[in-house]
Amino acid sequence: MHDAREVVVLRYGHRPGRDDRMTTHVGLTARALGADRVIFPDNAGQSAETVRDITDRFGGPFAVELRDDQKAIVRNFEGVVVHLTMYGERVQDVEGDVRESIQGGDGLLIVVGGEKVPWALYERADFNVGVTNQPHSEVAGLAVFLDRLFEGTELDREWEDADRRVMPEATGKTVIDADEERSDGD
Numbered sequence: 808m809h810d811a812r813e814v815v816v817l818r819y820g821h822r823p824g825r826d827d828r829m830t831t832h833v834g835l836t837a838r839a840l841g842a843d844r845v846i847f848p849d850n851a852g853q854s855a856e857t858v859r860d861i862t863d864r865f866g867g868p869f870a871v872e873l874r875d876d877q878k879a880i881v882r883n884f885e886g887v888v889v890h891l892t893m894y895g896e897r898v899q900d901v902e903g904d905v906r907e908s909i910q911g912g913d914g915l916l917i918v919v920g921g922e923k924v925p926w927a928l929y930e931r932a933d934f935n936v937g938v939t940n941q942p943h944s945e946v947a948g949l950a951v952f953l954d955r956l957f958e959g960t961e962l963d964r965e966w967e968d969a970d971r972r973v974m975p976e977a978t979g980k981t982v983i984d985a986d987e988e989r990s991d992g993d
C-alpha cells in the first residue's frame with residue numbers, strides 16, 4: 808500500500824473506565840487507516856480485546872499489544888517518533904519531512920496522549936505535530952495524521968482473512984459473509 812516501514816501507534820496513558828472508549832477508538836482508527844500495530848498500556852485489556860475482535864471479523868493484518876513500559880518504548884524506539892500534540896508544528900508543514908524520514912528506515916512510532924504526557928516525550932520526539940493548533944481529540948488527530956502520511960492511499964486498502972465484508976452502497980446495510988462469497992466464486 809505504501810513504501811514506509813512499519814507504522815506503530817502508541818496510546819500513551821489510559822484511565823480505566825474514563826478512557827475505555829477513546830482508547831478503543833484509537834486502536835480501531837489506527838487499524839482502519841493503515842497503521843500496522845497499536846500498543847496500549849497494560850491496564851487497557853478490554854480495549855485490546857475489542858480491537859482484536861474487530862480484526863478477527865473484518866480482517867487485517869493488524870496487531871494489538873499490551874505493554875507496561877511506555878516511557879521505555881518511546882525512549883528505545885529505533886525509528887522515527889511522531890508525537891501528536893496541539894502545540895506541535897503544523898501537519899501540513901511537516902508531513903513531507905516525516906514521509907522522507909521513514910523511507911528505508913526502522914519504522915514510525917506515532918504517540919497519542921490522553922491526559923498529560925511527560926515533557927520528555929516532547930524532547931524525544933523527532934516531530935511534535937499539531938493537526939491544527941486547537942485542542943480536540945487523539946482519535947481525530949490520529950485519523951487526519953494517518954491520512955496525510957499515506958496521502959489517502961490507505962482508503963483503498965484490501966483486508967486479509969476477513970470473515971465479513973461491508974458492501975458499500977448509497978442506501979442500506981449489507982454485510983457479506985466471506986465464506987458465502989468464496990463459495991459463490993467457485
Ligand SMILES: C[S@@+](CC[C@H](N)C(=O)[O-])C[C@H]1O[C@@H](n2cnc3c(N)ncnc32)[C@H](O)[C@@H]1O
Pocket residue numbers: 890891892893894918919920921922924936937938939940941942943944945946948949
Ligand atoms: C485531551 S487531548 C490533550 C491535549 C493536550 N494538551 C495536547 O498536548 O494536545 C489528548 C490527546 O489528543 C491529541 N490531540 C489533541 N489535540 C490535538 C491537536 N490539535 N493536534 C494533534 N493532536 C492532538 C494529543 O495526542 C493529546 O495528547
